[in-house]
Amino acid sequence: MSTTVLVINSGSSSIKYQLIEPEEGVVVASGLVERIGEDEGLLRHTFEGVDTRLTEPVPDHGAGLRRVLELFAEVGPDLGAAGIVAVGHRVVQGGARYSGPALVDDHVLADIEELIPLAPLHNPPNLRGIQVARDLLPDVPHVAVFDTAFFSDLPDAAATYALDREVATRYRVRRYGAHGTSHQYVSRTAATVVGRPLEELRQVVLHLGNGASASAVAGGRAVDTSMGMTPLEGLVMGTRTGDIDPAVIFHLSRNAGFTIDEIDDLFNRRSGLKGLSGKNDMREVHGLVAAGDAGARLALDVYAHRLRKYVGGYAAVMGGLDVLSFTAGIGENDEIVRAEALSGLEFLGIELDPARNAGRMSEPKVISTDRSRVTVLVVPTKEEQEIARQVIDLV
Amino acid sequence: MSTTVLVINSGSSSIKYQLIEPEEGVVVASGLVERIGEDEGLLRHTFEGVDTRLTEPVPDHGAGLRRVLELFAEVGPDLGAAGIVAVGHRVVQGGARYSGPALVDDHVLADIEELIPLAPLHNPPNLRGIQVARDLLPDVPHVAVFDTAFFSDLPDAAATYALDREVATRYRVRRYGAHGTSHQYVSRTAATVVGRPLEELRQVVLHLGNGASASAVAGGRAVDTSMGMTPLEGLVMGTRTGDIDPAVIFHLSRNAGFTIDEIDDLFNRRSGLKGLSGKNDMREVHGLVAAGDAGARLALDVYAHRLRKYVGGYAAVMGGLDVLSFTAGIGENDEIVRAEALSGLEFLGIELDPARNAGRMSEPKVISTDRSRVTVLVVPTKEEQEIARQVIDLV
Ligand SMILES: Nc1ncnc2c1ncn2[C@@H]1O[C@H](COP(=O)(O)OP(=O)(O)O)[C@@H](O)[C@H]1O
Ligand SMILES: Nc1ncnc2c1ncn2[C@@H]1O[C@H](COP(=O)(O)OP(=O)(O)O)[C@@H](O)[C@H]1O
Numbered sequence: 001m002s003t004t005v006l007v008i009n010s011g012s013s014s015i016k017y018q019l020i021e022p023e024e025g026v027v028v029a030s031g032l033v034e035r036i037g038e039d040e041g042l043l044r045h046t047f048e049g050v051d052t053r054l055t056e057p058v059p060d061h062g063a064g065l066r067r068v069l070e071l072f073a074e075v076g077p078d079l080g081a082a083g084i085v086a087v088g089h090r091v092v093q094g095g096a097r098y099s100g101p102a103l104v105d106d107h108v109l110a111d112i113e114e115l116i117p118l119a120p121l122h123n124p125p126n127l128r129g130i131q132v133a134r135d136l137l138p139d140v141p142h143v144a145v146f147d148t149a150f151f152s153d154l155p156d157a158a159a160t161y162a163l164d165r166e167v168a169t170r171y172r173v174r175r176y177g178a179h180g181t182s183h184q185y186v187s188r189t190a191a192t193v194v195g196r197p198l199e200e201l202r203q204v205v206l207h208l209g210n211g212a213s214a215s216a217v218a219g220g221r222a223v224d225t226s227m228g229m230t231p232l233e234g235l236v237m238g239t240r241t242g243d244i245d246p247a248v249i250f251h252l253s254r255n256a257g258f259t260i261d262e263i264d265d266l267f268n269r270r271s272g273l274k275g276l277s278g279k280n281d282m283r284e285v286h287g288l289v290a291a292g293d294a295g296a297r298l299a300l301d302v303y304a305h306r307l308r309k310y311v312g313g314y315a316a317v318m319g320g321l322d323v324l325s326f327t328a329g330i331g332e333n334d335e336i337v338r339a340e341a342l343s344g345l346e347f348l349g350i351e352l353d354p355a356r357n358a359g360r361m362s363e364p365k366v367i368s369t370d371r372s373r374v375t376v377l378v379v380p381t382k383e384e385q386e387i388a389r390q391v392i393d394l395v
Numbered sequence: 396m397s398t399t400v401l402v403i404n405s406g407s408s409s410i411k412y413q414l415i416e417p418e419e420g421v422v423v424a425s426g427l428v429e430r431i432g433e434d435e436g437l438l439r440h441t442f443e444g445v446d447t448r449l450t451e452p453v454p455d456h457g458a459g460l461r462r463v464l465e466l467f468a469e470v471g472p473d474l475g476a477a478g479i480v481a482v483g484h485r486v487v488q489g490g491a492r493y494s495g496p497a498l499v500d501d502h503v504l505a506d507i508e509e510l511i512p513l514a515p516l517h518n519p520p521n522l523r524g525i526q527v528a529r530d531l532l533p534d535v536p537h538v539a540v541f542d543t544a545f546f547s548d549l550p551d552a553a554a555t556y557a558l559d560r561e562v563a564t565r566y567r568v569r570r571y572g573a574h575g576t577s578h579q580y581v582s583r584t585a586a587t588v589v590g591r592p593l594e595e596l597r598q599v600v601l602h603l604g605n606g607a608s609a610s611a612v613a614g615g616r617a618v619d620t621s622m623g624m625t626p627l628e629g630l631v632m633g634t635r636t637g638d639i640d641p642a643v644i645f646h647l648s649r650n651a652g653f654t655i656d657e658i659d660d661l662f663n664r665r666s667g668l669k670g671l672s673g674k675n676d677m678r679e680v681h682g683l684v685a686a687g688d689a690g691a692r693l694a695l696d697v698y699a700h701r702l703r704k705y706v707g708g709y710a711a712v713m714g715g716l717d718v719l720s721f722t723a724g725i726g727e728n729d730e731i732v733r734a735e736a737l738s739g740l741e742f743l744g745i746e747l748d749p750a751r752n753a754g755r756m757s758e759p760k761v762i763s764t765d766r767s768r769v770t771v772l773v774v775p776t777k778e779e780q781e782i783a784r785q786v787i788d789l790v
Contacts, residue, residue, distance in 0.1 A: 117650050156693055157700035161639045162631040164661060164670035165690060171651050173643050224704075228640030236557040244556045245623030246641045246662060248568050253655045255512050256566050260648045260655075266559060267641060275559035295560060298551055305552035305712065309619075312711025313704035319739035344714035 004028055004082045005388040006137075008065075009090040010129020012121065013037055015064050018384040019072075019082060022392040025385035029077055033064040045071040061125070062132040069136055087133050087142045088391035090383070091126045093119035093176065094146030099153055101390045104130055104142040112144065118172060118229065143391040150180030151215075151222050158224040158317070175233075177225035179213045182327060185386035186379045187217040190325045193364045194375050202318040204311055207381065208337065209328035210238040210280065214307070216314035224317050226310055232268060235310065236303045238280035241271040243306070273299050282330045282337065304340035311341070315348055321374050324350065327381040333360040338367065342376065349373025399423055399477045400783040401532075403460075404485040405524020407516065408432055410459050414467075414477060417783035424472055428459040440466040456520070457527040464531055482528050482537045483786035485778070486521045487573065488514035489541030494548055496785045499525055499537040507539065513567060513624065538786040545575030546610075546617050553619040553712070570628075572620035574608045577722060580781035581774045582612040585720045588759045589770050597713040599706055602776065603732065604723035605633040605675065609702070611709035619712050621705055627663055630705065631698045633675035636666040638701070668694050677725045677732065699735035706736070710743055716769050719745065721762075722776040728755040733762065737771065744768025 002021050009016040018030040031045035031052075041058030044051065045068070052075050058064045072079050089104070093115045102108045109127065116123045134142055146152075151159075159175045161168065168174065183205045190205075191198040198220040205215045212235040216224040226234025226242070234242045244267070252258045258266070274280035276299035277288055288296030315321040330337055335357050342350050351372035356365070361378040368376035397416050404411040413425040426440035426447075436453030439446065440463070447470050453459045467474050484499070488510045497503045504522065511518045529537050541547075546554075554570045556563065563569065578600045585600075586593040593615040600610045607630040611619040621629025621637070629637045639662070647653045653661070669675035671694035672683055683691030710716040725732055730752050737745050746767035751760070756773040763771035 117646070120649075155700075157696040160671070160693060160697050161643070161666075162636045162668070162671055162694070162697055162701075163639065163643070163666045167647070167651070167661060168670075171647060173646065175640075228642070229646065230640055230642040232642040233640035241557045241641070243638065244558065244641055245570075245625055245628035246636070246639055246644055247623070247625040247627040247659070248556070248558070249641055249644050250655055250659045251512070251568065251624065252562070252566060256562070260645055264642070264645045266562065271556075271558045273557070275563075276555070276557055298555060299557075301552040302555050302557055305550075306557075308711045309708035313708035315711075315742070316703045316707025316740055317700065320742035345711055347710070347715035 002083050003392070004084050005086050005088050005391045006079075006084055007088045007090070007384045007387045007391075008129050008133055009384075010061060010125050012125045015061060015068065015129060017068060019077070019079075019084070020385055020388040022385070022388040025382060025389070027384070028082060029072070031068065031071065033058055033068060036061060036064050043067060043071065045075055047076050050075070061128045062135070065129075065132045065136055084140060086140050086391045086395045087137055088387040089126065089130050089133065089142060089144050090147065090181070090387060091130075091144045092122035092147045092178065094144070094148045094152065095172065095176065096152055096174065098144075098146045098149050100149055101143050101145045101394050103394060104134065104144050108144055118176070141395045143394055145181060145387045145390050147178045147180050148176040150184040151175070151177030151225050153221070154225070155223055173229055175225065175228045177213070177215070177222070178227045178231045179207045179211065180222070181383045181386045181390075182207050182381040183213070183215040183217065183222065183225070185383065186325050186327045186381055187215075187220065189364060189379050190323050190377050191220075193366070193377055193379065194323055196322075201322045202315075202320055203323045203325065204314045204321060205325050205327065206307065206311075206331055206341070207328045208235070208326065208330035208334075211240070212237045212242075212328070212330070214310040214314065216317050218318045224314055236299075236306050237272040239269045239272045239274045241267045241275070273303065276302060282334055286334075286336065300337075300340065304337065304343075307341035308343075308345065311345060312348065321348055321350075323375045323377065325377040325379045327379050332362070332378055332380050335359060338378075350376060352376060397478050398787070399479050400481050400483050400786045401474075401479055402483045402485070402779045402782045402786075403524050403528055404779075405456060405520050407520045410456060410463065410524060412463060413779040414472070414474075414479070415780055415783040417780070417787040420777060420780040420784070422779070423477060424467070426463065426466065428453055428463060431456060431459050438462060438466065440470055442471050445470070456523045457530070460524075460527045460531055479535060481535050481786050481790045482532055483782040484521065484525050484528070484537060484539050485542065485576070485782060486525075486539045487517035487542045488571065489539070489543045489547065490567065490571065491547055491569065493539075493541045493544050495544055496538050496540045496789050498789060499529065499539050503539055513571070536790045538789055540576060540782045540785050542573045542575050543571045545579040546570070546572030546620050548616070549620070550618055568624055570620065570623045572608070572610070572617070573622045573626045574602045574606065575617070576778045576781045576785075577602050577776040578608070578610040578612065578617065578620070580778065581720050581722045581776055582610075582615065584759060584774050585718050585772050586615070588761070588772055588774065589718055591717075596717045597710075597715055598718045598720065599709045599716060600720050600722065601702065601706075601726055601736065602723045603630070603721065603725035603729075606635070607632045607637075607723070607725070609705040609709065611712050613713045619709055631694075631701050632667040634664045634667045634669045636662045636670070668698065671697060677729055681731065695732075695735065699732065699738075702736035703738075703740065706740060707743065716743055718770045718772065720772040720774045722774050727757070727773055727775050730754060733773075745771060747771060
């Protein structure tokens with residue numbers, strides 16, 4: 001009998017799940033519940049190439065997960081027969097405390113709750129997901145895998161803001177990062193692909209999805225990352241500003257009369273690619289650029305400029321660069337962004353091969369030339385498989 | 396008869412001035428008025444090696460400048476005999492409009508006033524200084540020299556935040572930079588020192604004073620800079636955070652109950668070196684480090700880490716680096732910071748010469764080895780001489 005892990009990502013109005021064979025990283029089944037709490041919920045379950053879609057009210061997360069378990073029973077696979085040994089839960093904020101996955105107990109639940117002020121949008125639904133899953137699947141261990149864990153032991157020089165220490169300590173202000181599971185998976189996979197020991201490599205990982213983050217990974221250990229106390233800092237994202245003078249907030253508060261909540265919404269949901277071009281989806285940005293749209297061209301220029309700055313900055317932090325990997329929706333599929341992000345970086349020893357860079361990738365692939373000093377890769381991220389792997393290592 | 400320019404820097408409670416022979420950059424006389432509006436004001440005037448110090452009430456900027464002119468008459472030099480041909484005024488914020496010095500007329504005054512929302516602490520006293528100086532010295536032209544001018548034509552990719560365009564346009568949110576006169580002077584002087592055409596060089600300038608900023612200068616033109624819409628963004632400073640996740644403001648507003656004004660004060664006046672170590676003066680930070688203080692050690696580490704990130708980032712923005720210059724109080728005097736800022740950057744072709752780097756410098760000096768691919772310099776900044784030079788070029 002095979003061994004499987006059920007990986008759950010519980011959001012404010014959705015539950016995404018995958019049933020995974022962790023050894024091989026095979027996804028046996030997957031699905032999602034959306035619009036929880038709305039008039040009509042959506043359910044989707046995929047098993048053996050068959051897509052089941054349902055529309056029905058899903059009042060809360062408990063009802064949603066109960067329906068998911070019914071779908072497993074009705075459509076398959078049977079969870080018992082599938083050898084489910086654990087449930088892995090993605091949790092966004094683990095603070096400075098969790099440097100790896102944690103077997104869920106009351107203490108861990110209390111910690112996740114206690115960290116809500118640092119991730120007010122994410123930790124509450126993550127917590128809810130764990131609670132309902134434990135009720136419905138009480139016989140297997142549940143494991144929390146934190147998005148921040150890979151960055152929990154960043155060097156102090158990278159993790160510390162130049163802020164009053166008392167305020168920072170009291171309100172727990174530091175760089176926690178995010179997308180850690182992806183950066184960890186990609187940097188480890190990249191070492192395998194280039195066939196060199198992880199311990200020897202200075203790597204930059206560019207995770208470019210709707211959210212986007214860069215990390216510097218030296219010897220397998222994260223030494224810097226672009227997301228900060230929250231996922232707002234760093235690269236230009238689909239709808240987020242990334243780096244911006246914090247005094248812009250003071251300025252807009254005083255001169256535009258915006259409230260903090262309005263500025264939060266503006267920076268997190270109406271900025272980034274969307275703020276500059278009107279579109280948060282990079283494919284649509286390219287469409288506008290092709291049609292001669294100046295705002296979209298500017299969006300792409302600002303996006304690539306920020307990426308170059310981070311690549312150079314992280315090379316400096318590590319004293320050099322050996323491997324650079326692109327991942328996530330844009331990183332895996334967008335040859336234009338990959339080329340623009342690295343243009344002018346020949347002085348770092350980066351030489352992209354245009355033919356290798358062409359196209360979308362679903363498997364790890366080298367896209368630099370053979371003589372490029374830095375090996376540039378596309379490594380499709382597999383956060384759920386990485387969660388399953390970490391879970392199986394723990395239980 | 397010599398030709399001189401009176402350079403005035405008018406702050407909220409102070410007026411600093413220098414009488415300069417612009418051709419040679421000779422400072423004929425200098426001084427300052429402090430504590431304007433307080434019970435006791437301070438005046439200091441230096442001419443021919445003689446320091447005159449006075450303590451007396453100085454009710455306002457007009458009274459202050461009147462006393463300065465009296466000191467010129469009493470102590471010397473006589474302004475008429477000194478051949479004063481113009482007055483140059485430092486103005487912090489010139490917006491995107493002023494790419495060079497401007498002969499002051501009602502239109503320029505209106506512009507400086509109109510830009511107050513972007514520099515609420517600086518433009519009002521700058522404006523006041525111009526007004527009282529024009530009243531008292533009506534027979535010479537007055538010239539405004541803007542701190543932002545050198546950065547007014549940054550490439551759009553560097554000047555634009557990934558913010559909603561309508562909001563950005565309406566409230567004029569963009570990167571204006573600051574310390575422009577210093578970055579311009581230092582980058583031009585550096586080209587002379589290395590004996591190569593400015594047009595050919597890719598330079599980084601690190602202006603490290605109480606305020607601190609980095610710039611990337613390619614072919615004599617600024618292509619990026621670390622200060623943003625305001626001087627809060629970028630490097631770690633004496634009392635300012637520099638770069639920080641903007642969401643820290645939302646967090647402190649919600650969880651600490653701080654007002655915007657309190658957070659502004661916290662970020663601008665109680666953070667940076669002071670926030671981390673208790674001391675905003677780098678000499679005192681070193682003193683604490685020597686005594687084994689962990690907070691001071693952390694402050695220095697965060698300071699140097701940020702610098703390395705910017706040096707690498709700006710090399711990437713320019714596609715390489717030829718010359719790097721240190722300037723201002725810390726840059727000119729602090730060999731430890733210079734060494735730590737560049738440690739690990741050998742891969743960029745930077746090789747510091749420890750003997751050349753030792754000590755404080757009052758003249759431009761090469762501090763890299765002869766075989767270093769990047770020439771590293773200390774170039775003492777002379778903002779007032781640069782202002783005088785720009786003024787004389789204009790009038
Ligand atoms: N073929 C493609 N070319 C360019 N961008 C693409 C392509 N396919 C997907 N993307 C982009 O990937 C982004 C979403 O990435 P993804 O990793 O799925 O995001 P999330 O952060 O939501 O997991 C979108 O901006 C989308 O436009
Ligand atoms: N010998 C020195 N060693 C280290 N730092 C010094 C030295 N002399 C001055 N400084 C530092 O220079 C900084 C002030 O720089 P300065 O350019 O005068 O500032 P600003 O013009 O921005 O007010 C202070 O942090 C001070 O400690």
